[in-house]
Amino acid sequence: MKLSKKILGSLALACALVVSANAASDKVTWKLATSWGAEFPPFTNSVANMAKMVEEMSGGDFVIKVDAVNKHKSAFGIMDMVKLGQYEMGHTASYYYKGKDPVLLLFTSMPFGMNALEQYAWFYFGGGMELAQKSYEKHGMYSFPGGNTGVQMGGWFRKEIKSLDDLKGLKMRIPGFAGEIFAKLGCAVTNIAPGELFTSLERGTIDALEWVGPGMDVSMGFHKIAPYYYTGWHEPATELQFVVNRAKMDKLSPKNKAILETAMKTAAYDMLIQNYDMSATAWDKIKTEYPNIKIMTFPKPVMDAMKAANEDLVKEESAKSAEFKTVHDSQQAYMKKARAWTNIGEYAYIRDNQ
């Protein structure tokens, strides 16, 4: 069979159309805005890890371009930008949007709340994801766990806290719900930009501060000034969030949707593990190089007062919002049974190996 040039040309064009039609629905380029600087491990690793998995698993069809805060200039405006579709998705912390909607606080971490394993079990098997989607739906978004820090340390203090009296007038940087608790106990609570924290502590503008844990604290240098390092109580399992514009996500092909969901889930788990490694490595360095650092636990009367203040604050929020109460009650009920297992499982194992 001999084909004319014209017919061969048509054949090629027709084939190209068929091939591209076949692939077209999976070709997507998205933009993601983060609340972080370009290099802020392990938070930025979670995003990069997720985007890399999506690109590789889609054979390059689904590309997610990441804008750090220096590009979009709006660390706490992620939700608005994603809602408006300026970005298809974002990476942030739910509790930054407490002012916009207090229920969102509950999807990050609560003082005296669940630890990371308990909380993931609540999210994926205890109804947490369903509650999160419900709470985010009214903001035009889907929300997914975006990386967990594990237990955050209680902060660096220049002086030991021996009693509730030592908190009166103490100038401390601590944000969020925990900040409100310390304020109730008489602290002068402030928030200070990360870049100014070391200088503020050094100059005595603040007497104490809370950051994250050894892995992220070590590069800040707080251990050089404030040698009392308190164990955590206020953010036992801080979960970051991937937020995704609902309309954009609904338009994805089933394949791309599956790829994105799996990549986000894996990146979140991975960050918990990466931060564990970072903290183990950093703590090893800190305690070797600064043997004067003392690990402290707040005295029982102080812990009890913090617990009572937390309960008061939760009651206030629950009285204002039935939705807050529903989510908080779900977490408390789940924690009760999960903690009983933690106590005889993971906790007993470490306790009996001291």
Added chain:
Amino acid sequence: MKLSKKILGSLALACALVVSANAASDKVTWKLATSWGAEFPPFTNSVANMAKMVEEMSGGDFVIKVDAVNKHKSAFGIMDMVKLGQYEMGHTASYYYKGKDPVLLLFTSMPFGMNALEQYAWFYFGGGMELAQKSYEKHGMYSFPGGNTGVQMGGWFRKEIKSLDDLKGLKMRIPGFAGEIFAKLGCAVTNIAPGELFTSLERGTIDALEWVGPGMDVSMGFHKIAPYYYTGWHEPATELQFVVNRAKMDKLSPKNKAILETAMKTAAYDMLIQNYDMSATAWDKIKTEYPNIKIMTFPKPVMDAMKAANEDLVKEESAKSAEFKTVHDSQQAYMKKARAWTNIGEYAYIRDNQ
């Protein structure tokens, strides 16, 4: 332009060829053999979850068919079948192959070893994955974490263990390294098929047994007979394994390789969380319905003797194999720094919230 029927036919055929050539490299059907029965949660959930993710993320191009043990009849022959290429991949526990190669034991869990978070940090950030690939390469396989049980309980006992004397002659079902430890301490150690465990305990053929944890133990009914439930020491983070034939994996397209690796990783993490939920739920039920169940910890002299026996066994294996020593040393070094962080982080948090 008017095309003859013949030319149209050629056009359609050519297009079909182009389209199928484009997709051909990604179309794969694999078979996976498990060491488990068809329904054995959460182990079988990990496999089903992985296969589902692979199929969805590949848009149906990459399909993994699962054969349970009732099909292939070889619970402990997974490695051989995968090595020979009878199955492209398998789901099993590395320590079942201790007889074939003792180093494999180390990739499951070790008595007094790392917990799940520490161990995942070792696998992914502490050099563990590299060591695992090296150890599995000589068997013609790649190995990947396949799901973690978290801390396993120390087992169900009819009578309280008050001293080392109570272990002399005790008839206990406990396999693996821990079994050798109990044997060294004077127990009559046996292994019994899962289906006969309850009857053996009921009839006094055995006085005690170790299984997994509340989530998997509850359906076995041991709590109805043996009311002393001991906290764990022997399998603090039992990791199952996906094993993959090297030649088969090397032939996958980069896209399918990325999809498979991510799906296996996610399924492994997910199983840890699912088992946490199962154990929390089961323990809640057991302790409510059987309030006579007592949570016990082995007395310190017993724990010390178990630790000493474990160290002896590790020394014996290390003397026989440089590879065993290399992997074990890597785990011990990593655990030392990871545990220091666990102690001030996750552990202190639960301790201070009792």
